[in-house]
Amino acid sequence: MSQTGQALAEGVGTPTPPVRSSTLVTRAFRLWRTRIGALFVLILVVVAIVGPYVAPHTASEFVAIPNSPPGGDAGVLGTDYLGQDVLSRFLYGGRGILVMAAVSTAIGLVLGVAIGLVAAYTRNALDDVLMRAMDVIMAFPQIMLALVAVSLVGAQTWVIIVAIAVTTAPRVARVARGAAQPVVERDFVAATESMGLSRVRILTGELLPNILGPMMVEASLRLTYSIGVIAALAFLGLSPDPNGANWGTMIQQNQIALATQPWGALTPIIAIALLTMGTGLFGDGIARTAAGIDRERGDE
Amino acid sequence: MTWLRQGGIGAFIIRRLLLGVLVLVLVSILVFAATQALGDPARAILGRDATPASLAALRAELDLDQSVLGQYLSWAGGLLNGDLGNSLAAQQPVTELLGSRLVNSSVLVLCAAVISIPLSIAIGSWAALRREKAFDTVSSSAMLALAALPEFVVAVLLVMLFATTVLQVLPAISPISPGQRPWDVPEGLVLPTATLVLAVAPYVARIMRASMVEVLESDYVEMARLKGLPERTVLIRHALPNAIGPVFQVIAINLAYLAGGVVVIEYVFNYSGIGSALQDAVVNHDIPVVQALAMLIAGVYVLLNLLADVATILVTPRLRTRL
16 A cells, blocks of 8 residues: 555545655655655764774864965865864864754754643643743744853853743744644543543643654754854854864954865855754755645545 | 733833843842952953962952842942942953944944835735746745855955955955944944845845745735725735734844844954954953943843833734733
8 A cells, every 4th residue: 555545545434644754754755855855964963973093183183284285294174273274174174163052952852842742732831931931032033042051151062052042932832833733722631631641641642743844854954053053153163173174263364265275164154054954954844744744635 | 910911011011021131130249259269360350470469459449348139239330320330451441432333333233224125125025926926936045045144254355345355346354443433334234234234134134035925825915905996905904013013022132132143243344343342252251241231232132122122022912811
C-alpha cells in the first residue's frame, strides 16, 4: 500500500492519530529541498567535528605575510589579517557556533513547548499570565536582548546560551499554544481526562505527539535564527574567545581586506550561509510535507 | 465596563491600547530589574579601584541611594516626561545624544519599509498568480534562501559585490558626520537600505503568496470571475483586499524586528544610528542609554503590533463580528 493510503487509513478509526515524527521526516526526504538542506547541514557539521583534526595548521599559527592571496606558503585559501591560515581557521571555527546554537535552541524549544502546552491546556488566567509574559520578552528583538545580556554579564558561553534560549522560548511557546489549542478541544482529550490520567501524562502523551509536525518546523526555523544571532554576536566582537577561530569573528576581522584577499571573509560567509540555508530548506521541506499530510486527511 | 467587552471597533482599539500599556509597564519593570540586578552600576562604571568617595558621589548622581521602588518610580516618571536621564559616558542628556541618531535610523528603516513592502506584496501576489510556474519556483526558492541568511552576511556580501571585491560603484561604509543628515549622502544609504530590504522582503513575500493562493482558490473569486469581471478588477477589488489581512501582522513584526536588526547592519556600514549607539552604550556600560533604547525599541514593537491588529480588523470585515 502506498504511503498515501497508509496515511488515509491511519485517519480512520481513532481520531487523527499523531503523524509519527519518523514518518514525517521520511516523507519529507522525498522533496529535493529537504535533501539539499540536510546535505548542507551535514557537510558543515562534518566540517565542524572533523575539521580541527585535519587542519594543516593550528588556528593561531603564523603562516605567511598577512592577507596573502591563496597559493604557496599561504595555503589554498590564503592568510588572514594576522597571517594565520584561513583554511585552518575555517576548519576550527564552526564547532563553537554549532554547539552553542544546538544547545540554546534545544533549551528554548523544551521551555517553549512546555509553556505553550500548559497555556493551551489550562485555558484560564494562567494562560493569560503566561502569554503576557511571553509578549514582554518578545517586545525585544532577539539580537538586542542577547547584546544587552552579554554586555551586562560578559560574553561567556553560558550567558549567550541562556540569552538565546530565553528569547527562543516565547516564540516557540506562541506556536505550540496555537497548534495545541484545537487539539485540546478534541474529544479524545476529554476522554483521557475522564479516565483520570494525570495532567503531565495528558500534556506529554496526548497533546505533544499531536503538535510534533509544527514543532519540528519551528525547531529548524529557530535553529536557523540561533545560528544567525550567535554568529552576529561574534561578528560584533562578542564571543567567548574574541581572538579564537569563529566564523562570525573571521568575517569581522577580515572585512577590511575584502578588496585584496576576499577569502578570509568569504570562506566563513559561505559556511554560515550554507548552514542557515540548510536548516531553512530542511524546515521548509518538513513544513510542506506536514501540510500535505493534513490536506490528505481533510483537516483543511 | 461591559461595553469594553462588546462594543465594536472603538472598544477593541481601547482594549488593545490598555493591553499595550500593560505590556510596556511590564517591559519597563523587566528593563529596570535587569539593569539594576546585575551588580552595582557605580562600581561597574568606575572599576575596581574606585575610591569610596567617588562611588558614593556617583551613586547619589544615579539615585542609587534611594530604595529600589523609589529608583524605579523616579526612572519611570522621567520616561513619561521625556526625561531619559544623562548618558554616563557622554555626560549629556540621553535625548540629546540619541536625537539625531534616532532620525538617522528612522530614515534607514523608513526607506527599507517604503521599498520592501510594495515590492514584496507585488512579488508574493505575482508568484501566487503564476503558481508552480517559473517565476513562482525561482522567487520562492530565492526568498527561502534569503530568509535564512543572517542579515550581516547579506550586508557583507553586498559590500563585496558593489563596493570592494567585484565592483567599486558604492561606498563600503556610510558614516554620517555630526550635523550631517542621511539624505546629504544618498549613495551611502543604498547598501544599508538594500540589506534591510533583503532581510524583510522574503518574509512578507512568502506570507503574501500563501495568503493570495488561498484567496484565489476561494468561492468568491471564482464567483467574480464567473460574473465576467475583468481579471484586473477581480484581483484588485476582490482578491488583494482579502489576501492582505494576514500580511499586516508580518509587516509589523518585521518592522519591529528592523528596529533591532539595524544594530548589526549599522555596525557593518559604520552608520551612526541607534544601533551603533546601543553597541557603544553596551561596551561602555552606559546604563541610562541602554535603558532608553530598550524602552524605545519595545515601544515601537508594541505600537506596530497595535497598528497591525487594528489594520487587520479594518480590512477583514468577518473578524469584526468576533470582537
